[in-house]
Amino acid sequence: MARTVLDRSDVVLALAGVFRERGFEGGSLSVIKQKTGIGRGSLYHFFPEGKTDMARAVLDQVSDWFEEKIFVPLRTATDPQKAIADMSRAVAEYFISRQCVCLFAAITLGEEQETFAKAVKSYFTEWVEALTGVLRLAGLSPQEAADRALDAVAVIQGGLILARAYGDDQTFLGIVDRAENNLLAPTR
Amino acid sequence: MARTVLDRSDVVLALAGVFRERGFEGGSLSVIKQKTGIGRGSLYHFFPEGKTDMARAVLDQVSDWFEEKIFVPLRTATDPQKAIADMSRAVAEYFISRQCVCLFAAITLGEEQETFAKAVKSYFTEWVEALTGVLRLAGLSPQEAADRALDAVAVIQGGLILARAYGDDQTFLGIVDRAENNLLAPTR
DNA sequence: GTCTATAAAGCGATAGAC
DNA sequence: GTCTATCGCTTTATAGAC
Helix, strand or coil: CCCCCCHHHHHHHHHHHHHHHHHHHHHCCCHHHHHHHCCCCCHHHHCCCCCCHHHHHHHHHHHHHHHHHHHHHHCCCCHHHHHHHHHHHHHHHHCCCCCCCCCCHCCCCCCCCCCHHHHHHHHHHHHHHHHHEEEECCCCCCHHHHHHHHHHHHHHHHHHHHHHHCHHHHHHHHHHHHHHHHHHCCCC | CCCCCCCCCCCCCHHHHHHHHHHCCCCCCHHHHHHCCHHHHHHHHHHCCHHHHHHHHHHHHHHHHHHHHHHHHHCCCCCCCHHHHHHHHHHHHHHCCCCCCCHHCCCCCCCCCCCCCCHEEEEEEEHHHHHHHHHHHHCCCCCHHHHHHHHHHHHHHHHHHHHHHHHHHHHHHHHHHHHHHHHHCCCC
């Protein structure tokens, strides 16, 4: 019989897929087993503290991805226009290829919200602050930059909800496009 | 011993509170009992089909509220500026007083998403279309009206996520305020 | 590192007394 | 209309073989 030997990041990736599809609470060990073939033994080997540990690992992996692909590029940008275009493209591609689910948003609902409150807050704070920085570099006032950054992150998150509700990625892509344009639009 | 005799809408209201706090799946019968005092007997008297029935009743009640307080006023508006101001105020008050949770958005995550896909889609469609109508009344082009309406609903939904993430209603109120201003802002 | 068997607790749902 | 007791099932978690 074929046995697959996994490493931890494979397991985390598989868990993320299940949690996106079924939610953190709906992603039970039997569903995980069924959808990924990963059994209880492996799960508790990699995550000795159980399900909370699994959720933490998944959120950490998402957080690392955004740090590297979105936040750092924004913080080190020299061309605001390009930085914002890059962010929009990367974010759109990320969520479209991941069922239009943001796991950080997902965990603000349900039982474990308090457990991950700090991680959730930093995820959104980092994003908004990095984006604010780019807008200030582009010459916007601190207040205007902060407001536009917050609105952009909000409309992206709301766009994910509407994409799931409509069952239509195109809706989300349109929202991201317009958000991109609004970020550097001339002040009225 | 005191016995409370409930009517159905009281129970639905209590259920909505629990589901907002704990999610649909986290709101188990024992949690409901513990938080509301409503026992299994009453629950299955009002909702013979069980938990799915409870979720449906809660979503129906939310839907009715929005229909009456938000969608109908938008559809019958004659003064766009006032209609949009009224909507913003009503929506802000609604969500602030309900833990910044939109149950229609919440149910797009988790196991029961397919069961309620149709209801979710109409909730958002009705909202966006009613708002689009007001914007066209205000003289915007069909495309511009539809885009702005969609963006406004999205930014409100995303604002709820950020409000929960930040643990701060003020963030949400700012987002709603700016959304209101953007809706009727002059075309650039 | 992965497996299976199993424990202990919790789940939704039902039945029947009041 | 509400209660409690209970059923059958699933859940997370553990133990021990391989």
